[in-house]
Amino acid sequence: MRQYPRNGFARRDDMERTEVVQAIDELQSFETRLRYRVSNYWNRRWEYPFLMAASQSASFGLALDAGCGKSVLPFWLAHRGNRVIALDIDDGSFYSRGEVGDFYHSRSAAHNGELSFVEGSLYSIPFPDETFDAVFSVSVLEHLEMPTAAIGELVRVLRPGGLVVVTIDVSLDDRRQMTLENLDSCICSLEGAGSPLFPRIDVPDNDLMTTDWYLLHEPSALPWRLRKRSWSERIGAILSGHPDQAGPSQGTFFSMGVVGLAYLKTSD
Numbered sequence: 729m730r731q732y733p734r735n736g737f738a739r740r741d742d743m744e745r746t747e748v749v750q751a752i753d754e755l756q757s758f759e760t761r762l763r764y765r766v767s768n769y770w771n772r773r774w775e776y777p778f779l780m781a782a783s784q785s786a787s788f789g790l791a792l793d794a795g796c797g798k799s800v801l802p803f804w805l806a807h808r809g810n811r812v813i814a815l816d817i818d819d820g821s822f823y824s825r826g827e828v829g830d831f832y833h834s835r836s837a838a839h840n841g842e843l844s845f846v847e848g849s850l851y852s853i854p855f856p857d858e859t860f861d862a863v864f865s866v867s868v869l870e871h872l873e874m875p876t877a878a879i880g881e882l883v884r885v886l887r888p889g890g891l892v893v894v895t896i897d898v899s900l901d902d903r904r905q906m907t908l909e910n911l912d913s914c915i916c917s918l919e920g921a922g923s924p925l926f927p928r929i930d931v932p933d934n935d936l937m938t939t940d941w942y943l944l945h946e947p948s949a950l951p952w953r954l955r956k957r958s959w960s961e962r963i964g965a966i967l968s969g970h971p972d973q974a975g976p977s978q979g980t981f982f983s984m985g986v987v988g989l990a991y992l993k994t995s996d
Contacts, residue, residue: 733781735928737898738774738937738986751777758800758807762835766799770942770949771986775866775895776801778988783808785925786891786992788861794850794882795868798831805864806843813860818847850878855885862891867986869914870897870906876917883921888995892922893988900938901983911987922991939984 732742742748752767755776759765766772779801783791789810793802796814806812818828832845848854850868863882869875882892897904898911942949 731927731929733778733926733988733990735924735926735989736987737931738771738778738988739931739935740937740941741935742774742937747781748774748777751780755780755800755804758804762800762803764798764800764831764835768949769951770937770939770946771867771895771897771984773949774937774986775988778895778990779864779866779893780804782891782893782925782988782990783862783864785990786862788891790860791862791864792853792855792860792882792885794853794863794865794878796828796845797866797868798828799866801864801866802832802843803835810862811842812844813855814843814845815848815850815853816845817849818845850881853881853885857884858887858890859885860890861887863893865894867895867897869894870899870904873905875906875910875914879914879917879921883918883993886993888993890993891925891990892918892993893925893990894918896987896989898985898987899982900936900940900985903982904984915989918989918991922993925990925992936985939982943981 730739730741732745732747752773755767756765759767767776783805791805791810791812793799793805793812793814796802796816802812802814814832816828829845829847832843836843846854850865850872851874863886865882869878872878879894882894886892894914896906896911896914899905899907939950
């Protein structure tokens with residue numbers, strides 16, 4: 729059986745593994761309770777099980793989800809008995825729309841764990857050095873102009889021996905800023921701060937889990953920016969009063985893969 733979990737790219741056949749299927753089922757029960765679903769996206773269905781596997785490989789009490797967005801991951805971490813801080817900007821910009829904090833506040837009664845939302849930037853995380861036992865960041869670094877600076881902040885607020893886990897959507901056609909070269913810089917930053925939790929293993933190109941594969945076989949798993957609209961979606965947009973969403977294409981397609989990386993911070 730091929731190594732899983734591992735530090736490296738997602739494989740398509742990872743999705744057939746029993747532990748991945750079970751992790752998705754568990755997350756979807758949380759999503760039903762919280763009335764919010766993202767695990768059906770092509771990358772999240774691999775990233776969340778990877779993060780769950782990493783979190784179960786190390787013990788911690790206080791965790792940070794950095795660049796949390798609207799996600800069920802902080803609720804899952806809190807449900808497992810951890811104290812969790814969900815951190816993100818919430819300034820009314822395009823990505824946050826001023827809704828992130830409301831998402832967590834409005835759902836706080838739907839779970840039994842200890843979870844708080846804090847507004848802040850990954851370039852200047854508003855906590856002292858060595859505050860957290862574990863730090864997670866899901867598909868955030870590829871959106872930042874200075875991802876290695878953000879990694880420095882993730883490491884700064886992590887205690888020695890603590891767990892840092894990141895997932896990154898990587899451009900395979902060099903048309904997005906997180907290229908393979910920039911990914912290598914991120915990996916170097918993490919390796920300079922800690923030891924790998926999982927072995928780093930290369931995946932053959934033909935086995936990669938990519939947006940190209942999903943475009944051909946399951947386009948509904950791609951977010952709006954990466955796929956074409958079906959006829960039913962186009963007609964539904966017109967009938968619902970959104971003709972601006974009835975065009976044949978929702979955006980420009982990008983060839984992408986997804987990477988998971990988990991490290992234990994070494995002592996200074």
